[in-house]
Amino acid sequence: MYNNTVVLEDYQSKLFPYAYNILGSIEDAKDVVQDIMLKHMNLDNVKVENTIGYLIRSVINHSINIKKRSSKMTSAEVWLPEPMATEKADSDLNKEEIISYSLLVVLEKLSATERAVFILKEAFSYSHQEIAEVLHLKIENSRKLLSRAKSKLDKGNGYNDQKSHEDRTEYLRNYVNIVKSGDVNKLEKLLSDDIKLMADGGKDIKVLRNITSGKSAALDLIMRVFETFQVSQKIKITEINHQPALLFFDEDQLVNCQVFELHNHKIKSVFSVVDPLKLKHIEYLLVTFFMM
Template sequence: MENYQDKLFPFAYNIVGSVEDAKDVVQDVVIKHYASDSAGIDNVMGYLVKSVINHAINTKRRNQKIVADRLWLPEPMATDRSDANINREEIISYSLLVMLEKLSARERAVFILKEAFDYSHSEIGDVLDISIENARKLLSRSKKKIRSEEYQCAPANHKQSSSYLNDYIKAIKNGDVKSLEKMLSEDISLTADGGGQIKVVRELTEGRKLSLKILFYVFQTYQEFQTIKITEVNHQPALLFYDDETLTNCQVFELDESQSMVKKIYSVLDPAKLELLS
């Protein structure tokens, strides 16, 4: 059972964007499978993938209705742990997860099956019980909505960004506005999600000038005496902020192609989304 769960998890997580919900989806499907008469199933893994995908679509639809009135960021997942059973290379990048929020649950499933798992349009049609032509149309529509060419499903390893984040930490700790300004793109955006439990300063901040003010204000007000750890989340460089032993904030960085400037910072403060990451 465990082997099936590990293989099925990336399918569910990439669709729902939540570790806990993905685990629940997979567990529900696997338990139901073992409790039923599966003697006539020739391709068990294929059957389970189809069940997980469709269950995940329904879960995502339900969750989208619940959080429709506020900004929502996916639950971050550590991808720097090589000893885990889950194939973390199949976990898509954090920036792409955020972009996929623009899609319907079904469009999201089609995109992920094609781009992350290399399914053919025929295989996608079989999984979702749709025609090949419909699968093509859904994929085309999803790519137009999210400009998918800008985001790889599994980007290259970002270990080289550690020195960059060290410079970032040094600049913000020293209050070095000029140095930090050079590290931020002119059209940088900051997105913060407190999950309705933590009140954030601003959910969305755009532009270098205002972003600098927000970053320094948040650091000097809340983070100055916290422990900062550099890590990798969903294949992207990230900072974890700890108040004693409690993880209070995960900031995921999207850098430009040259790895020299920050384009986006996603700040997750929702305690429920930080629990497993810590």
């Protein structure tokens, strides 16, 4: 069915953001897209009027089903999405359709269907009629699901920092220098009063299971982690899901990705991913597309 590799890759790049934004997993999103493409390629005798529309609907609904199953299996206190490098994204990926890391985190509060409705409306600008057609809902049910989703999300959730890439890079460079200097007074001035730190080590890496909240507790944890683990590690400033981030390397191996949420020149949240499985994609991009 697909004798044009360019067309196939174009479909895959268009479908991936839908799956990733719903699942929060790069590998799962790739698997979903591949499954749907293979099923469609086997429909030789079935005529599809709008191929890309059909594929998008299939990917969204398949992603919802997988999200429902995975939500039942997740038992960790903190589950963080797999980070996506948007500073050096895959050349064939429309990175603007990848939603912010902070928003991916808070969307975990929603059911799989609520999440899909919210993403289609807010990230892809679908009308309620279009959402209803994709998810096989009534238009009124789509409106109710969106309203319910928004009511579950706190005001200010998501990421809307307006700093330029250069300003955010300079902000993190200053943060790193302060942490390295051990100047807790300067560091304290960078932290929001209600700052939250959370970490995901997956199955193999032990991390604090609970969210650390408040300036005093965060200050202590940041310095303790740096002095215990990061003092000898190489640190690289980058962008993850459109947010400023730090990558930590131990002998050239990526061991930690910290994504920062900034509000009013203060650090509001730090999302620390140390699960090796969730760092594979970023490490692959580092090796493939640009040198460390």
